[in-house]
Amino acid sequence: AAWALAGAGAEVTIANRTASRAAALAAELGATAVPLPAPGAGFDLGGFDLLVNATSVGLATPGAPPPAPGADLKALRLEADQLVSPLVVVDLVYGSEPTELAATSISGGATLIDGLEVLVRQGADSFRIWVGREPPIEVMRSAIRDSR
Incomplete structure (x- = not known):
């Protein structure tokens, strides 16, 4: 990214x-x-338009209990009140449930692009390159979201 x-x-x-x-x-x-x-200590997002999380924070381990509320944001050195409009948050983590960063960004009014959307767009680009046609992005998006 x-x-x-x-x-x-x-x-x-x-x-x-x-x-x-x-x-x-x-x-x-x-x-x-x-x-x-x-x-x-918090990370000052003042002056930033875009936040990209390329860490594994928020990636759930199958069978493990979920982290305590706020733990993932704390690990990222973020506060919920920072994740508001007009900030755009790209959270590259994807799994069966939205990450705390993703959920908090949505509830705070920030624009979220989650890891599944990034995966869909990467697949669409590959489809376009290999097949030479426009991919059915909505079908791809529905399939991946329904597989959660």
């Missing part, structure tokens, strides 16, 4: 749990690296 955004000319900021990884990726992209705040 960061490569595509930087390639499109967007100003990109990278945060990672490991500061050296954030710095290395930012250097490759010509982006800015910022340290991830300590647990319990």
Whole structure:
């Protein structure tokens, strides 16, 4: 996601749990690296238009109890009141249930693009390349959402 955004000319900021990884990726992209705040400290989203979660936070483990309410947002150093319009949230995690980040973004009024929609669009692009026709995106979207 960061490569595509930087390639499109967007100003990109990278945060990672490991500061050296954030710095290395930012250097490759010509982006800015910022340290991830300590647990319990919030991440300031002021000035950002788009938040992309490319971590595994929110990915459910089959058979495991769900995390406590707020735990996933805390792991991402986010607060529910930050996930509001006009922010666009892209949560690359997908599974049988919406992630806490996705659900909170929707309830707060932010625009959400969830991992399943990203998967549908990737499949549609592959279909277009390999088959040479426009894909039935609505059919694909319904099939993947119904499989939850």
